[in-house]
Amino acid sequence: MTDKNDSTLDSFLNDSKQKKKFENEYAQFLFSELLLEAMNEEHISVRELSKKSGVSTSIIQNMRSMKSKNITIKTMASLLKSLGYQLAAKKNGKTVKLM
Template sequence: MKKTKSTFERVMEDPKQKEAFEKEYANFLLSELLLDAMSEQNVSVRALSRASGISTSVIQNLRAMQPVNITLKTLNALLSSLGYELVARKGRHCVSLTKQSA
């Protein structure tokens, strides 16, 4: 008996559609992280903007999954303002990319 592929499985077979999905999925995850952290900490867009030095329009666009090209510096400012640490990890080796306080 032949198993029928799901719509998702069929879409993922197309390299262009798979790449588009993966790009959008990263945007979705970042948006969800911001929404959850801001909600959990009761932080408004304006308060996060003041704390991070990032404009309210950039934060609003990230939350709404609108196209935004952000730098590592911007991402770091947003995440560290919400109490997150940005790290690069390979196996057991981990390097913090978060700005350290003096």
């Protein structure tokens, strides 16, 4: 039940389908921003990153512009590793490196 004093965002996020969509799109946005920032810091072009990571230039471009809807862990890991990052899972203070 929604309180009539809830903000539009609160009402939106109280709907489980809308909340899941928001969380997925926000995660996609964050990864896109991370990718753009890392590429700028490393002074690496889409073409160079493609060669280093084995990920096609079109997929990288789509990720940068948030047009890619389903990013695989393998693709994400390849890009992150090529940019000097590690992929890890963290729970209750315990971190497990995934690559």
